[in-house]
Amino acid sequence: GFLDRLNGPFALAIAEPGRLLLAIDRVGARPLYVLEHGGAVWFASRLAALTAVPGFAPRIDDQALFDYLYFQMVPSPGAIYRGVRKLLPAERLEVRGQRVETGFYWSMPYRDENSAGLEALRDEFRTLLPEVVGTAVGGDDTVVGSFLSGGTDSSTVAGTLRQLRGESVPTYSMGFAAPGFDEMEYARIAARHFQTRPREYYVTADDVVESIPLLAGYCDEPFGNASVVPAYLCARLARNDGIERMLAGDGGDEIFGGNERYASQGVFELYGHAPAVVRGLLESALRLPGVDRIAPGRKARSYVAQARMPLPDRMQSYNFLHRTPLTEIFDADFLSRVDTGAPLVNLREVYTRAASASPVNRMMHLDLKITLADNDLRKVNQACELAGIDVRYPLLDDRMLVFAASVPPRMQLRGSQLRWFFKRALADFLPKAIIDKRKQGFGLPVGLWMAEHARLRELSEESIAALKQRGIVRPTYIDWIQQRHRSEHASYYGVMLWLFVMLEQWLQQHGA
Numbered sequence: 001g002f003l004d005r006l007n008g009p010f011a012l013a014i015a016e017p018g019r020l021l022l023a024i025d026r027v028g029a030r031p032l033y034v035l036e037h038g039g040a041v042w043f044a045s046r047l048a049a050l051t052a053v054p055g056f057a058p059r060i061d062d063q064a065l066f067d068y069l070y071f072q073m074v075p076s077p078g079a080i081y082r083g084v085r086k087l088l089p090a091e092r093l094e095v096r097g098q099r100v101e102t103g104f105y106w107s108m109p110y111r112d113e114n115s116a117g118l119e120a121l122r123d124e125f126r127t128l129l130p131e132v133v134g135t136a137v138g139g140d141d142t143v144v145g146s147f148l149s150g151g152t153d154s155s156t157v158a159g160t161l162r163q164l165r166g167e168s169v170p171t172y173s174m175g176f177a178a179p180g181f182d183e184m185e186y187a188r189i190a191a192r193h194f195q196t197r198p199r200e201y202y203v204t205a206d207d208v209v210e211s212i213p214l215l216a217g218y219c220d221e222p223f224g225n226a227s228v229v230p231a232y233l234c235a236r237l238a239r240n241d242g243i244e245r246m247l248a249g250d251g252g253d254e255i256f257g258g259n260e261r262y263a264s265q266g267v268f269e270l271y272g273h274a275p276a277v278v279r280g281l282l283e284s285a286l287r288l289p290g291v292d293r294i295a296p297g298r299k300a301r302s303y304v305a306q307a308r309m310p311l312p313d314r315m316q317s318y319n320f321l322h323r324t325p326l327t328e329i330f331d332a333d334f335l336s337r338v339d340t341g342a343p344l345v346n347l348r349e350v351y352t353r354a355a356s357a358s359p360v361n362r363m364m365h366l367d368l369k370i371t372l373a374d375n376d377l378r379k380v381n382q383a384c385e386l387a388g389i390d391v392r393y394p395l396l397d398d399r400m401l402v403f404a405a406s407v408p409p410r411m412q413l414r415g416s417q418l419r420w421f422f423k424r425a426l427a428d429f430l431p432k433a434i435i436d437k438r439k440q441g442f443g444l445p446v447g448l449w450m451a452e453h454a455r456l457r458e459l460s461e462e463s464i465a466a467l468k469q470r471g472i473v474r475p476t477y478i479d480w481i482q483q484r485h486r487s488e489h490a491s492y493y494g495v496m497l498w499l500f501v502m503l504e505q506w507l508q509q510h511g512a
Helices: 060-069 118-137 152-165 184-194 206-216 228-238 258-275 275-287 295-307 332-336 342-351 361-387 400-407 420-425 431-436 446-452 454-470 475-487 490-509
Strands: 011-016 021-023 033-038 040-044 084-086 091-096 099-103 144-147 169-178 198-202 246-249 390-392
Touching: 021 060, 021 446, 033 091, 040 454, 060 332, 060 342, 060 361, 060 490, 091 332, 091 431, 099 295, 099 400, 118 400, 118 420, 144 152, 144 258, 152 184, 152 431, 169 184, 169 228, 184 431, 198 258, 198 275, 206 228, 206 446, 206 490, 258 295, 258 361, 332 400, 342 361, 361 390, 446 454, 446 475, 446 490
Parallel strands: 144 169, 144 246, 169 198, 246 390
Antiparallel strands: 011 021, 021 091, 033 040, 033 084, 091 099
16 A cells, blocks of 8 residues: 555655665656666666666667657557656556566546536535645745746746745747747737746747757657757746746646547547447448549548547547558568557557546546646656756646546537636636647747748758668658649648658667
């Protein structure tokens, strides 16, 4: 029961003769890398530390490279070096003599039904909110600020911090001079509403060029989420102002039903609930000649094809690696050395492990691991560490996790309305414009800038030319992506180009 009594973010090691216990916190806010080598178990919170293990020669794992290009990062439990693994959220690893055992000491206590009404849950939530923000602030004399993207989560955290302090607090926001990417106006709305001391910075393509080698060199593993750049610049701005700790709003989407795919997948789930005879008649009609010549017919066929695909596989239908045959993407020898089905196996394991029958809860459980622990928390943690900032996540306080799991799915998502409970609970707290806005965050227009900015384009082309020589991705596929990036949709195809650039930059920075 020891691990059950711990709260907050931690990476833990307890050693005694003949026994070792390793564990990380419930959401994976703190990483722990593990290596079994030379008859011993080695562990570290930074992967680079394990490269100093006597006799261990770090070798890049081909499966990790494949998984990186699939997920835009290397998901746990895998790691970029062969023989190394990462602990999963709420996982414990125990060594007793020669035996190594793993398991989970905690899981999200989802309640598919709850007799408590909206008002009772709202009151509980509003009581809890200042408690978790207060815990994140801490009782020391650390100078605290808050990220403020203008979304519901960062606005909620910043506004609660303002209320607790009873005076104006520093908030930090990033903007982008590119249509469709900048949401600085929403950050300004929140700053005015809560009367914070706003600090703003507009990220430039030159900032990206200068940040790429820094971030690639600092990150434990290849990392392809481009928003790590503004996260780092924002944290650096705060550190230069004397801020020592930043509060971040990460986690709200994954515990309060805020991701767009929850609503879109619900539309596909309806098909499975239709009577079998109705589904059979529709599918027969869609096989008739000429159906695909008219737009409604094509849309219906696409809908049925996706609806027949089970969750969580269906959520990856738009993944780059599912839209082109893998034999056209990867070098043949490289492809023969990897398990191309491993990413979906990873997703299915997390999805089905959720203690809930609800697809909404199961999708949130999956996102807690893949989107949050493996991606967003890794992004913000490493960006803040590089900038010299301590970061805390109030919405991921253990008490908030337990509460969020008690909100039934019918309140998390109401039809196509995302975050139904969260927004109603805060309707008199947040500005209406922020309640009504769609999620965006610190999105980076890197695809556009790689096409338009000379220095970034040059760095990208040099990195991609080097990657072509590594025998991972087929040069013809890279050429195809580059051509589409130049001629069709810079933002869309720029996502894949950025993955190539950051992979090559990481390999170069780490001597691989």
